[in-house]
Amino acid sequence: MTMTTTATILVADDDRGIRTVLSQALGRVGYEVRTTGNASTLWRWVSEGEGDLVITDVVMPDENGLDLLPRIKKIRPDLRIIVMSAQNTLLTAVKATQRGAFEYMPKPFDLKELVAVVSRALSAPRAASSDTAQDDDEEKLPLIGRSSAMQEIYRTLARLMGTDLTVMITGESGTGKELVARALHDYGKRRNGPFVAINMAAIPRELIESELFGHEKGAFTGATQRAAGRFEQAEGGTLFLDEIGDMPPEAQTRLLRVLQEGEYTTVGGRVPIRANVRIVAATHRDLTQLIRQGMFREDLFYRLNVVPIRLPPLRERSEDIPELIRHFLAQAGAEGLPTKTIDSQAMERLKRHRWPGNVRELENLVRRLAALYSQEVIGIDVIEAELAGGAPPTDVIGAGIEGEGLSATVERHLRDYFANHGDGLPPAGVYDRVVREVEKPLISLALEATRGNQIKAAQLLGLNRNTLRKKIRDLELQVSRTLK
Numbered sequence: 001m002t003m004t005t006t007a008t009i010l011v012a013d014d015d016r017g018i019r020t021v022l023s024q025a026l027g028r029v030g031y032e033v034r035t036t037g038n039a040s041t042l043w044r045w046v047s048e049g050e051g052d053l054v055i056t057d058v059v060m061p062d063e064n065g066l067d068l069l070p071r072i073k074k075i076r077p078d079l080r081i082i083v084m085s086a087q088n089t090l091l092t093a094v095k096a097t098q099r100g101a102f103e104y105m106p107k108p109f110d111l112k113e114l115v116a117v118v119s120r121a122l123s124a125p126r127a128a129s130s131d132t133a134q135d136d137d138e139e140k141l142p143l144i145g146r147s148s149a150m151q152e153i154y155r156t157l158a159r160l161m162g163t164d165l166t167v168m169i170t171g172e173s174g175t176g177k178e179l180v181a182r183a184l185h186d187y188g189k190r191r192n193g194p195f196v197a198i199n200m201a202a203i204p205r206e207l208i209e210s211e212l213f214g215h216e217k218g219a220f221t222g223a224t225q226r227a228a229g230r231f232e233q234a235e236g237g238t239l240f241l242d243e244i245g246d247m248p249p250e251a252q253t254r255l256l257r258v259l260q261e262g263e264y265t266t267v268g269g270r271v272p273i274r275a276n277v278r279i280v281a282a283t284h285r286d287l288t289q290l291i292r293q294g295m296f297r298e299d300l301f302y303r304l305n306v307v308p309i310r311l312p313p314l315r316e317r318s319e320d321i322p323e324l325i326r327h328f329l330a331q332a333g334a335e336g337l338p339t340k341t342i343d344s345q346a347m348e349r350l351k352r353h354r355w356p357g358n359v360r361e362l363e364n365l366v367r368r369l370a371a372l373y374s375q376e377v378i379g380i381d382v383i384e385a386e387l388a389g390g391a392p393p394t395d396v397i398g399a400g401i402e403g404e405g406l407s408a409t410v411e412r413h414l415r416d417y418f419a420n421h422g423d424g425l426p427p428a429g430v431y432d433r434v435v436r437e438v439e440k441p442l443i444s445l446a447l448e449a450t451r452g453n454q455i456k457a458a459q460l461l462g463l464n465r466n467t468l469r470k471k472i473r474d475l476e477l478q479v480s481r482t483l484k
């Protein structure tokens with residue numbers, strides 16, 4: 001390591017406690033430390049050419065630290081800046097990185113880690129900083145939640161922004177893996193290229209290779225013309241391989257070759273094609289167990305697992321639930337459904353729920369609340385009834401919860417719904433709204449059971465294939481990529 005011990009560090013934070021702690025910790029390692037509680041003093045020091053490194057807070061009385069970043073970078077492009085913030089959203093992490101921060105540290109942080117980051121920042125080579133993206137203040141946050149688990153994820157995402165590293169996202173179903181994959185793309189350097197997703201569990205196994213790599217005319221029966229694969233479609237962008245644990249062995253071997261050699265051939269083709277895609281993979285399965293069972297190639301795992309991101313189940317970050325609920329209620333409101341709030345007792349109950357279906361389950365519940373209940377404030381009774389109704393389904397239609405038939409369950413829901421409107425009537429269009437509520441899970445489950453095979457799903461449902469296709473479109477079910 002270079003001689004960094006005489007470096008001067010400028011610290012700006014309006015919290016005196018933090019200033020003291022940082023002074024002590026950094027002073028102990030031998031740095032010189034100057035602290036201030038406001039942005040203007042920091043700016044003065046920087047513009048006078050002082051300091052070798054800046055550590056700044058975001059929210060300060062006179063100015064937002066993030067707004068200071070571009071100005072500092074302009075006059076002193078080489079000055080390293082570490083941003084610390086208790087305002088912990090993905091946007092803060094991303095903005096800090098976009099505006100040229102060396103590192104972003106969500107508060108509270110580990111002092112040892114901060115000291116390590118400082119030392120890295122001072123010794124890192126002064127390369128031209130990565131191109132900064134346009135930043136859009138009004139941008140909608142794609143990921144909600146400020147739990148420490150989510151903050152760690154934002155931090156990783158911010159770090160990955162300037163890279164093309166392969167990422168493996170693991171987590172239970174509905175924890176937001178696809179959303180994270182999209183954020184990696186949308187905030188990364190390939191954001192102007194395509195984002196292409198493919199779900200291994202939703203495509204018949206025998207078609208996966210040709211879906212991924214494309215095929216030549218005549219490569220197999222039915223291949224009447226050349227078709228581009230997802231690798232080709234994702235050229236210059238990101239390829240999201242969802243449910244990678246379901247990839248058949250031959251496709252695994254082919255994928256491994258692409259990752260090793262950077263080239264692939266189409267099914268039936270001979271000429272190697274250079275691949276220019278960033279790979280993000282995801283799975284809810286335990287890949288190490290699949291490796292042990294001989295169902296997943298270990299060498300492929302290591303090629304994919306360059307940067308692992310583990311999304312924790314919702315029950316491990318229940319402090320995020322109120323914010324997620326507000327977000328989904330607002331979303332429902334923006335779609336024209338009545339706006340609602342949840343009272344505190346109901347909220348507590350929701351925070352205690354185990355959420356086996358994670359954020360997706362929560363999102364669906366909030367949508368039901370917005371669509372099916374007339375009261376503006378949702379109380380504990382409604383929540384209890386809803387959570388009971390979401391109990392695992394039994395295997396026979398007609399034998400629903402508490403021994404009552406499906407029809408009886410539906411009737412009970414509808415009775416409540418009508419009753420909730422007292423003497424008035426619910427908003428017009430009840431028929432379509434209710435039928436949709438039933439159709440959506442039914443079709444979704446049928447597709448899941450047939451691994452996304454629409455012909456089989458149509459047979460199972462007893463529907464004409466075209467009718468099924470239309471319903472999938474109308475209900476906005478995503479089939480080829482993710483089974484919702």
Ligand SMILES: Nc1ncnc2c1ncn2[C@@H]1O[C@H](COP(=O)(O)OP(=O)(O)OP(=O)(O)O)[C@@H](O)[C@H]1O
Pocket residue numbers: 142143144145171172173174175176177178179180284324359360363482483
């Ligand atoms: N942190 C979050 N903030 C806002 N919405 C979220 C968050 N996490 C998940 N969601 C929403 O929950 C739903 C499920 O997320 P997503 O499809 O990304 O999960 P997944 O882990 O990929 O699920 P699966 O493994 O079943 O494919 C989506 O509608 C997504 O928008």
